[in-house]
Amino acid sequence: MDQPKIVLSLMFFTMAFAFYGMTALLYIINWVFRKRWIGQTATAMAIISAFTMLMMLIARAGESGHAPFSNLYESMALFVWALTVGYLVLEFRYKLKTLGAFVMTIAFLSVISASMLPYKFKSVAPLNPALQNKWKWMVNLFSKVGLENYAIGWLDFHVFATFIGYAAFAIAFGISIMFLLKLRNEEHGNSGLFSRLPESKLLDEISYRAIAWGFPFLGVGIVSGAVWANYAWGTYWSWDPKETWSLITWFVYAAYLHARVTRGWKGKRCAWLSILGFLAVMFLYWGVSFILPGLHAYA
């Protein structure tokens, strides 16, 4: 039995590893020394990193013959990529480069943890019967030009939506931490390194916006997972640990939104809820995969 070759994707991953390290470092230096050219280099580096990660995903898809979301390692690459793209959108909108010092550090830590995964979570494997799900209309459409292998289905849709949600929550998490640091700093005379972070009110607002993106996407992820499960297993909901944890996570963020919109919660309490929510995301993503048994092999 031949192991499929994974040289190209490994090469891109290694490059991305280095680039992400540099990006995080540049953003931190920019935060500390506030040099314009360093900030610009950091942004450029972030774009290059995202591009390299995208190339890694494409190479991986070529090597495995299916969309690169089928194990923990591939999904981490997707997560990091979505996180970076989300961050870059944020940076261009609000022109706040200090966010990068935190968010891109989370991205780099994620790349490190992906690289440390044991081999069995990294290897290229063909899809098992339950994971083969493609939209028929798409297969029909693509087969006219001979590209039917590139059609996608509920699996891809489900994973993609879920990961946009995770990435948004990760951004909200990073910014909530910044918020707490900045708030403490504001209360204690507003000097030093943390005084250079954006105003706490703004941070509070941005992390809320990130959650307002993550929440519907996780919702779509959960529903599309149910649709797919209904095709594959004959039930749309079976209280499997992954499903249950996604609901738990979703409820934590729902509580956040309700507290904010209807009770007028702001600031500290919201930041802690956002951090709690991200702890749930991390357990949903990694904890369930490693600790709890279930139908989901990963992600």
Place this chain on the structure above:
Amino acid sequence: MSKDKEKTVLQKTLRKRIWSFFNSVLLTIGTMLSLALVSIIGTVVEQNKDMETYIQEYGEKWAGYISWAGFNDMFHTWWFSALLGLLVINILVCTIERFPPKWKVLLANKPNFSPTFIDKLQHRKVFTVNADKDATDTILKSFFKKKRYKFLEESAKDGSSAFYAWKGVIGRYGSDFTHISLFVILAGAIIGSVYGYKSFKVITVGSTINMEKRAGFNLRLDKFWIDYYDTGQIRQYNSILTVVEDGKDIVEKQIWVNEPLLYKGIRFYQSSWGTSWNKVDAAEIGFKRKDDEESSTIVRVKWNTKVDIPDSPYAVKVIGYAADFAFDDARKAVFSKSMEADNPAVMVELYKDGEHISSPWLFLKYPGLFSSIPDSDDSLIFEGYRGVLFSGISVNKDPGTNVVWVGSCIMGIGFILAFFIFHKRLYINIKSNGSSTEVKIGGVINKNTMALEKELEVFCDHFEKKQKTHKREF
């Protein structure tokens, strides 16, 4: 009399209290976090295992507590349902309480035209345009048109005009759509659990699933096969099923994991496979002569087909199989203890010179255990077999599924409205100062204040573009 009155007052306050208890969003937050918390238990304690598993894992005492509290089947306990019920009543009460007033306020659209009102707003801008009032009016209206604002206009006695512009009111209803969708989804789940059913059938090729009583048709398995990757891993299980109604073939369909057959509201899923425990495709039967220890004649016998053994007066036919042979004394019948081929045995009919003389069982693992040919020292030996694959089909009727999907779509609409459409309201005052005109704008948004600030900037830019020379003051 006064006692009765007291009683009704008491009842009224009690009713009010209960109502306001359910009208609290704090209750919502508490219930959602509690649901999250107890759900964690349901994922940490394995669900629906038998008692021994829990005793092994947690010890006798804790296993007792677990089963007492229902943690072993958490999502079906009364108290989990009660929490969900609490959430439902909570949403219902909150919606009843808040929807009509919200509707009224949003429909009324009674703007505040007083210029001092703008000064009270948190987000506002004031600037002067080097143009007369009519020209400024035109620029303003072009902004409304470009950004698709609806607006009202009112002129005051002192020559100034007030504008009220708004858009995205529909975004306000996002939360209502979302909440209603939760009801629809829940209704779908309840319909499914009341009117639906689920079962699992195992069938071999050629046999049928009998759905006559339940649905008035039968289902025949025509073919079952497994696709493999080059590496040897399983790629897919496939079955070809035919719906038979009133003895006629109606529909034929190939199903696989992820591709069920739907007929008359019932879905048939490919869910497992295996080797049959009571039937073989073919068996290899050896014929051994007493005086010839070395060699035996092996014949391949297909199921239920008579085959002659060469150079002998005998013929055999395989008519029975048990994967895990066992004998039921009470019924005097052979059966298979399990689906595993732990002790495979076949039953053959033996013919001598065309005449049926006996029907012995032959064992793969115990050749020659019983004398297989009566009044002879020659013997028959069960040498090997090729099994029949069976297909495991889940049969599932869930009339609530489509309701759940409708609910999910409503939820999607609710999300788009709630998170991506903002209710923006702009209050604008224009006052002529001779050749120049003063513009004062303030805004309100239901959420995402950054979007409002951006909009106000765009507003200023719009004037800047249309009117090159102007002085801004903040």
